[in-house]
Amino acid sequence: MTDAGAGAFVERMLAEYRDMVIGTLLRDLPDPGAPGLYELVSSYPSRPGKGLRPALCLATTGALGGDTARALNSAVAVELFHNGFLIHDDIQDQSQYRRGLATLHAQYGVGVALNVGNATNLVALRRLLANRSHLGARLAWRIFQETEIMLRHTLEGQALELAWINDNVCELDDDDYYRMCLKKTSWYTFVYPCRLGTLLASGEYPAAALDRYGWYLGAAFQIQDDVLNLVGLYERYGKEISGDLWEGKRTLMLIRFLRISTDDERERLRGFLAKSRADRTAGEVSWLHRRLLELGCVDAAGLAARQLAAAALAEGTAALAAVPDSDDKRFLLALPSYVISRDH
Amino acid sequence: MTDAGAGAFVERMLAEYRDMVIGTLLRDLPDPGAPGLYELVSSYPSRPGKGLRPALCLATTGALGGDTARALNSAVAVELFHNGFLIHDDIQDQSQYRRGLATLHAQYGVGVALNVGNATNLVALRRLLANRSHLGARLAWRIFQETEIMLRHTLEGQALELAWINDNVCELDDDDYYRMCLKKTSWYTFVYPCRLGTLLASGEYPAAALDRYGWYLGAAFQIQDDVLNLVGLYERYGKEISGDLWEGKRTLMLIRFLRISTDDERERLRGFLAKSRADRTAGEVSWLHRRLLELGCVDAAGLAARQLAAAALAEGTAALAAVPDSDDKRFLLALPSYVISRDH
Numbered sequence: 228m229t230d231a232g233a234g235a236f237v238e239r240m241l242a243e244y245r246d247m248v249i250g251t252l253l254r255d256l257p258d259p260g261a262p263g264l265y266e267l268v269s270s271y272p273s274r275p276g277k278g279l280r281p282a283l284c285l286a287t288t289g290a291l292g293g294d295t296a297r298a299l300n301s302a303v304a305v306e307l308f309h310n311g312f313l314i315h316d317d318i319q320d321q322s323q324y325r326r327g328l329a330t331l332h333a334q335y336g337v338g339v340a341l342n343v344g345n346a347t348n349l350v351a352l353r354r355l356l357a358n359r360s361h362l363g364a365r366l367a368w369r370i371f372q373e374t375e376i377m378l379r380h381t382l383e384g385q386a387l388e389l390a391w392i393n394d395n396v397c398e399l400d401d402d403d404y405y406r407m408c409l410k411k412t413s414w415y416t417f418v419y420p421c422r423l424g425t426l427l428a429s430g431e432y433p434a435a436a437l438d439r440y441g442w443y444l445g446a447a448f449q450i451q452d453d454v455l456n457l458v459g460l461y462e463r464y465g466k467e468i469s470g471d472l473w474e475g476k477r478t479l480m481l482i483r484f485l486r487i488s489t490d491d492e493r494e495r496l497r498g499f500l501a502k503s504r505a506d507r508t509a510g511e512v513s514w515l516h517r518r519l520l521e522l523g524c525v526d527a528a529g530l531a532a533r534q535l536a537a538a539a540l541a542e543g544t545a546a547l548a549a550v551p552d553s554d555d556k557r558f559l560l561a562l563p564s565y566v567i568s569r570d571h
Numbered sequence: 572m573t574d575a576g577a578g579a580f581v582e583r584m585l586a587e588y589r590d591m592v593i594g595t596l597l598r599d600l601p602d603p604g605a606p607g608l609y610e611l612v613s614s615y616p617s618r619p620g621k622g623l624r625p626a627l628c629l630a631t632t633g634a635l636g637g638d639t640a641r642a643l644n645s646a647v648a649v650e651l652f653h654n655g656f657l658i659h660d661d662i663q664d665q666s667q668y669r670r671g672l673a674t675l676h677a678q679y680g681v682g683v684a685l686n687v688g689n690a691t692n693l694v695a696l697r698r699l700l701a702n703r704s705h706l707g708a709r710l711a712w713r714i715f716q717e718t719e720i721m722l723r724h725t726l727e728g729q730a731l732e733l734a735w736i737n738d739n740v741c742e743l744d745d746d747d748y749y750r751m752c753l754k755k756t757s758w759y760t761f762v763y764p765c766r767l768g769t770l771l772a773s774g775e776y777p778a779a780a781l782d783r784y785g786w787y788l789g790a791a792f793q794i795q796d797d798v799l800n801l802v803g804l805y806e807r808y809g810k811e812i813s814g815d816l817w818e819g820k821r822t823l824m825l826i827r828f829l830r831i832s833t834d835d836e837r838e839r840l841r842g843f844l845a846k847s848r849a850d851r852t853a854g855e856v857s858w859l860h861r862r863l864l865e866l867g868c869v870d871a872a873g874l875a876a877r878q879l880a881a882a883a884l885a886e887g888t889a890a891l892a893a894v895p896d897s898d899d900k901r902f903l904l905a906l907p908s909y910v911i912s913r914d915h
Contacts, residue, residue, distance in 0.1 A: 319682035
């Protein structure tokens with residue numbers, strides 16, 4: 228396949244799986260019970276999104292010869308946990324836009340949004356409990372255990388990133404970034420869905436089968452996300468452009484800037500990062516944006532993403548070598564190239 | 572026993588169980604993993620608190636002839652979920668003090684506090700997963716199911732209360748209050764711990780065994796809490812006095828005021844409630860405080876709490892009639908009187 232052909236194939240697979248998952252998710256929400264709760268749980272999932280995480284879960288199940296219909300309930304849980312994180316993450320980052328619309332807390336206030344995030348996680352938990360009747364007690368329990376591991380990594384990654392911003396930590400190297408990224412993004416976006424997909428196909432999780440694939444892919448994905456945050460188009464990307472700069476996020480690009488810039492510019496950046504979000508100015512953000520481009524920090528991040536995607540492809544190819552060809556396998560192996568060429 | 576003797580007995584039992592539970596909770600937190608996460612999970616549990624919920628769980632197990640040591644892990648989970656709720660609830664209510672110290676979000680910001688609340692719930696979830704090895708798969712799963720029900724009621728109750736405040740709902744009657752109170756307070760504070768205690772003693776949950784006891788007790792407890800919020804001493808109570816008025820909480824007293832006051836005063840209250848918390852003034856809060864007392868709304872709430880406590884005692888006595896006498900049984904039956912005579 229050409230690159231464009233591969234991209235179109237990935238988009239088609241994503242759309243198919245997304246329709247299945249979001250359709251099931253929205254159809255089976257609990258009865259109201261209270262105003263302003265479950266109908267708001269449907270808000271983020273109803274907005275345009277890639278549905279990458281549940282697709283990974285289902286495609287892994289399918290590629291390994293499992294029954295994707297049997298995995299659907301868990302894939303819905305994966306998507307729900309993702310949306311629960313987004314709602315809380317948007318509160319924590321004070322983000323204003325998500326998937327092209329106002330964030331939930333911007334629309335309804337922090338109190339309601341926090342509660343809806345919790346309710347989203349609860350609905351995910353209900354899905355995991357429902358697994359017992361159609362997967363059996365043992366497999367349902369294993370999926371719970373994987374979920375606990377995923378939640379732990381994600382909260383620890385989030386804590387790490389928040390601490391860097393709150394304590395204005397500037398002495399960071401690439402390894403620090405990759406460690407945070409493994410916990411905050413890779414685990415729940417790639418490693419967890421692949422592990423669930425493997426469990427759902429075979430009932431077992433062979434040690435580290437697709438872990439390295441997921442980890443490299445996650446790092447490539449997050450770096451591309453950071454790059455898009457600087458050079459993307461809002462119409463495609465759906466979040467504030469340069470939002471990461473306003474938030475003072477420690478991206479690979481920012482860490483590189485702190486390493487290679489002159490003492491004067493480094494001090495200027497430290498001063499900017501020491502301010503609260505509200506005190507940062509458009510002029511400062513614009514200067515930083517320009518300098519990250521001029522100093523090659525964005526290009527270097529793009530290169531790192533491409534190298535990580537290549538590593539993900541190599542790991543995925545090795546892990547799936549014994550598996551017969553299928554759309555699901557092709558999808559998994561096309562993803563590394565897709566995540567670094569996407570514009571949203 | 573005299574009332575004072577019964578009060579001292581309850582306090583002693585609470586202190587004993589609290590030492591066991593909080594000691595275990597603080598000793599067994601996960602390794603750091605990230606800065607500003609698990610060490611902050613210990614913040615609220617380390618502050619002075621009654622430890623009512625885990626004590627109820629352990630005393631129910633003991634009263635029904637079960638092994639409280641076997642129930643300890645679940646009691647720790649009950650206390651953790653409570654603390655997770657408190658952290659999130661304080662963010663939602665913009666509360667400034669908790670157990671005599673600054674709330675977590677007032678100390679560390681909303682982002683960190685939200686994450687620590689989630690981490691607290693995660694640590695509770697880990698406890699529930701750990702149940703499997705010492706309680707067996709079946710009972711561990713039943714406890715998960717009860718936990719899902721509890722979380723659902725709590726989030727729905729929270730949504731109800733937030734919606735009343737955000738939408739400035741003033742047409743409420745006592746039944747609306749009791750419905751919210753059952754979901755937001757009674758379930759997780761009384762019904763859930765009693766259900767877990769029963770499960771842990773017998774492996775089964777006999778339909779509605781202690782449910783009505785827990786529900787009446789929860790309503791009495793919440794009403795007394797609302798009363799203390801108006802007439803308590805900060806040194807004993809540990810939260811802002813009149814904080815509920817600043818927040819516009821729909822208490823039984825406020826609902827009564829809306830029903831019995833003159834049209835003029837009702838309009839004045841509606842105007843007050845229509846404002847944001849920040850726009851309310853000390854003069855308005857002071858007027859409302861005085862009128863709630865003068866119109867007998869506080870006395871009426873006190874009477875309702877006493878009637879509910881009597882109902883709880885009757886239900887508890889009936890539910891435990893066949894059970895031999897023990898400190899745990901005496902504790903459960905002394906609680907109704909305790910919750911309405913407490914000053915903190």
